[in-house]
Amino acid sequence: MTDIAWIDAALKSARPQAISALLRYFRDLDQAEEAFQEACLRALKNWPLNGPPRDPAAWLILVGRNAALDDVRRRKHSEPLPPEEVISDLDDAEADLADRLDSSRYRDDMLRLLFICCHPDLPATQQIALALRIVSGLSVKEIAHAFLVSESAMEQRITRAKRRIAEAQVPYETPGAIERAERLAAVAAMIYLLFNEGYSASGGTAHIRISLCEEAIRLARLLLRMFTAEPEIMGLTALLLLQYARTPARLDADGDIVLLEDQDRGLWHRDMIAEGLALVEKALRHRRAGPYQVQAAIAGVHASAARPDETDWSEIDQLYAVLETLQPSPVVTLNRAVAVSKLHGPAAALAMIEPLAAQLGGYFHFFGVQGAFLMQLGRTDAARVAFDRAIALAHTPAEAAHIRRHLDRLMKDSQAA
Amino acid sequence: MLYAILCYHDEDELSAWSKEEDDAVLAKRAVVTRRLAAEGRLGPVARLMPTTAAVTVRSGGEQLVIDGPFAETKEQLLGFYIIECATLEDAIATAQEMRRGESGAFEIRPLRLFEPGTAGT
Numbered sequence: 001m002t003d004i005a006w007i008d009a010a011l012k013s014a015r016p017q018a019i020s021a022l023l024r025y026f027r028d029l030d031q032a033e034e035a036f037q038e039a040c041l042r043a044l045k046n047w048p049l050n051g052p053p054r055d056p057a058a059w060l061i062l063v064g065r066n067a068a069l070d071d072v073r074r075r076k077h078s079e080p081l082p083p084e085e086v087i088s089d090l091d092d093a094e095a096d097l098a099d100r101l102d103s104s105r106y107r108d109d110m111l112r113l114l115f116i117c118c119h120p121d122l123p124a125t126q127q128i129a130l131a132l133r134i135v136s137g138l139s140v141k142e143i144a145h146a147f148l149v150s151e152s153a154m155e156q157r158i159t160r161a162k163r164r165i166a167e168a169q170v171p172y173e174t175p176g177a178i179e180r181a182e183r184l185a186a187v188a189a190m191i192y193l194l195f196n197e198g199y200s201a202s203g204g205t206a207h208i209r210i211s212l213c214e215e216a217i218r219l220a221r222l223l224l225r226m227f228t229a230e231p232e233i234m235g236l237t238a239l240l241l242l243q244y245a246r247t248p249a250r251l252d253a254d255g256d257i258v259l260l261e262d263q264d265r266g267l268w269h270r271d272m273i274a275e276g277l278a279l280v281e282k283a284l285r286h287r288r289a290g291p292y293q294v295q296a297a298i299a300g301v302h303a304s305a306a307r308p309d310e311t312d313w314s315e316i317d318q319l320y321a322v323l324e325t326l327q328p329s330p331v332v333t334l335n336r337a338v339a340v341s342k343l344h345g346p347a348a349a350l351a352m353i354e355p356l357a358a359q360l361g362g363y364f365h366f367f368g369v370q371g372a373f374l375m376q377l378g379r380t381d382a383a384r385v386a387f388d389r390a391i392a393l394a395h396t397p398a399e400a401a402h403i404r405r406h407l408d409r410l411m412k413d414s415q416a417a
Numbered sequence: 418m419l420y421a422i423l424c425y426h427d428e429d430e431l432s433a434w435s436k437e438e439d440d441a442v443l444a445k446r447a448v449v450t451r452r453l454a455a456e457g458r459l460g461p462v463a464r465l466m467p468t469t470a471a472v473t474v475r476s477g478g479e480q481l482v483i484d485g486p487f488a489e490t491k492e493q494l495l496g497f498y499i500i501e502c503a504t505l506e507d508a509i510a511t512a513q514e515m516r517r518g519e520s521g522a523f524e525i526r527p528l529r530l531f532e533p534g535t536a537g538t
Contacts, residue, residue, distance in 0.1 A: 005438060006520050013429040030475075052520060055491065144507065218432050224469040225428065228485035237469065278470040 003048050010047075011040050014057035015220060017106060020113035021061045021070075024172060027171050029116070029134065029162055037070075039064035074156045095299065107226045114223070115183040118190035121168050126161040128194045136215050146197070146212055184227060187238050188292065191219050195240050199247075200395075211243050231283040235293030238279035242299035245272035246335050261308035273303045283298055291327045294319055313342040330356040334369060347375040364393040368403060380410050419460065420508040421499055425492040426521030428467055446515045453500055453511070460499030461533065468493050492522060496507040499528065 014184040015036070021034035022179025031135050053059035080364035117131040129147065132138045144154035175183060220237040249263035258264075280300045283293045298319045305311040320336035334353055341349035350373045353366070360366035371386035387403050387410075434442075448483055453459040468486035475481045498515070502508040505525070512523040 006518075008428050009433045009438070009519070013427065013433040017429075219466060221432055221469055222429065228469070229483075234469075234484075273468050275470055278466060282470065282472060285482070 006052070007047050008042060010056045011043060011060075012137060014060050016110055016113065016135050018060040018064065019134065021057075021065050021106065023113055023116075024109050027172060029165060032115065033134065035064035035068040036060065038067040042067070053206040059159050101109060107172070108180070110222075110226060111175075111180065111183050111187065112170065112172070114187040114190070114219075116165050116170050118186050119156035119165055119168050119170065120186065121164050122161055124193055126157055126164075127190050128197055129154065129157055130161045130165075131190060131194065131219075132212075134216065137221065138215075146209070165177055184223075184230065184233070187223060188220075188233060191216050191223065192240075193381035194290075195221070195243075200244060210247070213240070213247070216240055217244060231286040231288050232290040232292050234279045234283035235290060235296045238276040238283065238296035239292050239299060241272045241279070242296060244278065245269040245303060251398065255398055256405075257398045259402075260302060265306065267307065269305070271302055276300060276303065287324060289326065291323060293324060294323045298323075311342075312387075313339050330359045331363070334360065334366060336371075338369060341373060341376070344374040349373050350377070362393060363386060363388055364395065367393065368406075371403070371406060375406065375410065378416060384410055388413075418504075419501060419531050420502050420505075420510075421497050421526045421528055422512050422515065423494055423524040424496045424498075424509070424517075424521060424528060425524060426495050427491055428493055428495070430520065431495070432467075442519060445518065449511065449515045450498065458501035460501070460531070462496075462498050464473060464496040465494065495521075499531070 018039070019032050019036050022035050023029060026032050026035065041132050042063050043056075043060065047053070059075060063208060114131070114135060117134055118127040122130065125147070128145050132143050132146075133140065140155050140158065141151050143158075147154065149157075193316065195213055195216035198209045198214075198216065217237070217240050217367060220233070220240055224230070224233045244262075245268050246263065248269070249265070249267040251259060252258050276296065277300050280293065282295045286299070291300045294375065298316055301312050301315050301319070317339040320332060320339060323332050335355060337349040337352045340352055350370070353373075356366065365384045367390035371383045374380075374383035374386055382406065387407050389401050389408075390403045430440075444475065450459055450516075470484045473483045473485060473487045475483055498510060500508065502511060505527075508525050512525055516523050
């Protein structure tokens with residue numbers, strides 16, 4: 001890697017820790033961001049000359065803080081501090097600061113920063129936008145692209161989010177155990193939301209979608225490195241890895257959706273699957289099941305099958321049963337019905353989803369799944385009605401095209417008959 | 418003498434690399450390992466999963482299993498090469514060539530015992 005590429009990676013990786021420490025210091029998001037930007041500019045100037053600091057995050061925090069103080073002093077027309085180039089050696093100060101950073105404080109700093117971005121007062125779209133801007137350091141332009149809105153609209157969205165955060169007054173004291181757990185859960189949910197935004201392909205270019213998924217995985221790993229013994233964070237990280245591993249096989253050359261059972265499993269990322277499975281196994285040792293772990297375990301069963309007909313559907317059925325008790329929802333039952341159809345046939349599965357019709361009447365997948373069961377039972381007219389409703393509810397052209405292929409097949413079958 | 422070259426790096430930084438950057442690092446190192454392999458001097462090579470996948474067994478009253486890596490340091494052991502070198506100088510030169518342009522650290526350790534093993538064959 002070149003100097004610049006290395007510095008770029010170092011700045012990106014130091015960003016969450018540096019900004020979170022600067023935030024504790026300034027108690028103001030804009031000021032923390034400005035101080036970090038200033039420190040980055042100085043790093044770009046200094047690091048190629050003096051070599052990399054031992055602890056880039058500590059260097060950036062110290063320099064960012066001094067730069068901001070310097071700025072305040074300048075505004076007050078008082079004696080200026082010596083310029084950066086004259087400070088020959090930051091080493092002592094750096095070592096001292098690094099010592100203090102190593103304490104558990106930095107964990108709470110980082111958690112606070114992440115939590116601020118997903119504060120319950122913020123709507124989901126603002127949460128993701130703010131996290132991408134503040135924690136990941138994506139530009140407003142990049143985020144606007146990902147959400148298919150104009151740059152000025154995104155700028156406004158982020159400004160509004162920051163104002164609400166300031167009004168919400170998140171406390172800066174070290175959080176208690178319960179509060180820490182609540183923050184952790186909120187942050188995990190935000191990371192999952194971010195991942196789904198990238199994974200659901202509801203718009204934007206493929207390139208940006210992929211980077212959202214990768215960013216979510218990076219944040220999940222970061223969170224897990226801070227909270228090494230939390231099985232749900234292991235589960236979350238595993239879930240993202242196992243789902244993301246299928247990306248290369250999810251769409252065909254025309255951009256149409258390829259169902260799990262039709263995917264070319266040779267295209268799946270094997271190393272991500274291996275890591276995901278390792279994390280699931282590690283999480284389950286704790287015997288504290290949670291929704292992320294169970295969903296990861298389900299994804300793991302799919303990922304472990306070399307061919308679709310080798311899928312352990314009874315294991316999947318049991319895991320969905322656990323998920324139904326942990327997190328009851330008609331969508332979970334709908335998913336379980338697919339496993340039931342494999343185990344006990346479409347009639348049993350159809351009976352299982354019938355009571356869900358009222359709750360899922362506006363849900364694309366409900367009619368897609370219902371149509372598929374009806375088709376398997378040979379009830380073509382009813383299947384056609386279900387598929388028509390699914391198309392009407394489709395969010396993306398790929399979803400609609402997928403259902404249309406089912407309809408074409410029905411048409412062909414009825415002509416052949 | 419057989420030497421282990423142990424690759425240490427900051428995982429936060431590694432996870433900020435793009436796929437292309439990661440591939441470029443591996444391609445650069447492969448230039449060296451291909452040559453060593455041709456000369457019959459390359460032993461096993463391993464890249465470890467992130468430390469988030471690690472558990473550590475420690476002695477307590479009973480054997481404790483703890484989540485995470487053994488050492489809570491900024492730089493973690495992420496992989497290793499076993500190579501045959503005539504001298505330490507030779508091993509250092511090889512490590513320097515592999516590491517060129519990277520920001521992590523490579524530790525060189527002479528091997529005391531070597532069993533190639535049968536796993537994965």
